[in-house]
Amino acid sequence: MGKFLAKNRLAYRDYKILDTFEAGLVLKGYEVKAIREGGANLKGAYVTLKQTRKDIPEVWLINANIPLYSKASPKIKYDPTQSRKLLLKKSEINDLIGKKQEKGLTFVPLTFYSKRGRIKLTIGIGRSKKKHDKREDLKKRDAERDIRRALRQK
Numbered sequence: 001m002g003k004f005l006a007k008n009r010l011a012y013r014d015y016k017i018l019d020t021f022e023a024g025l026v027l028k029g030y031e032v033k034a035i036r037e038g039g040a041n042l043k044g045a046y047v048t049l050k051q052t053r054k055d056i057p058e059v060w061l062i063n064a065n066i067p068l069y070s071k072a073s074p075k076i077k078y079d080p081t082q083s084r085k086l087l088l089k090k091s092e093i094n095d096l097i098g099k100k101q102e103k104g105l106t107f108v109p110l111t112f113y114s115k116r117g118r119i120k121l122t123i124g125i126g127r128s129k130k131k132h133d134k135r136e137d138l139k140k141r142d143a144e145r146d147i148r149r150a151l152r153q154k
Contacts, residue, residue, distance in 0.1 A: 005035050005119070006112040008042035013134065015108050015126030021096070023059065023121045024087035030069040030076070035119055040112050041065040047086065047107035047123050049093075049100060059086040059093060061109060061121065086121065099125050 011017070027035075034040070045064035049057045061084045068078045088096070099105050110122040129137075 004111055004113045005038065006040035006042055008045065008108065008110050010043060011108045011110050011124060011126065013137075014129060015106065015124065016129055016133070017108070017110070017124040017126045018105070019099075019125040020110065021088065021092055021123045021125075023092075023123055025061065025119055025121055026085040026087065027066075027119060030072040031066050032119055033071075034066050034069040035112055036114070037070065039067040039069075042109045042112070045109045047109055049096060056090075057093060057097065059088055059096065059123075060084065061086055064109060086123070096125075104128065 042064055046062055048060055048062055050060055051057050063081050064084065065080050066084075067080050068076065072078075096107065100107075104127050106126055106128065108124045108126050110124045113120055113122070
């Protein structure tokens with residue numbers, strides 16, 4: 001992976017990530033510049049499958065906030081949370097279709113990053129955590145932090 005440009009921090013808190021996919025995005029030039037500028041936000045975004053053409057479903061990123069590039073023309077009519085098409089191989093789309101049919105699995109956008117000059121998105125397949133699972137994770141993190149502190153002080 002290249003340079004991280006945006007991260008969905010809540011995804012790891014709210015979901016147990018089981019598998020990940022790398023996807024390209026269909027973006028306009030000023031959207032790429034805005035993401036590289038550090039303005040993208042994946043909070044509240046999700047990934048879905050849409051049946052648009054005959055037999056080929058498409059994967060879309062919904063509700064990701066990519067603000068207008070700071071140096072872009074003010075004449076551009078732009079919706080920062082518009083849906084954006086994701087680029088995946090047919091076999092990966094078929095895997096996603098199979099996972100979609102399993103109960104309780106969700107597609108969560110995890111990170112925007114650049115790879116060889118292109119903007120990529122990591123999609124996680126996750127299962128929603130229950131409240132007690134989140135509490136257990138917090139307890140584990142606190143215990144590990146206390147252990148690290150104790151080791152440092154010696």
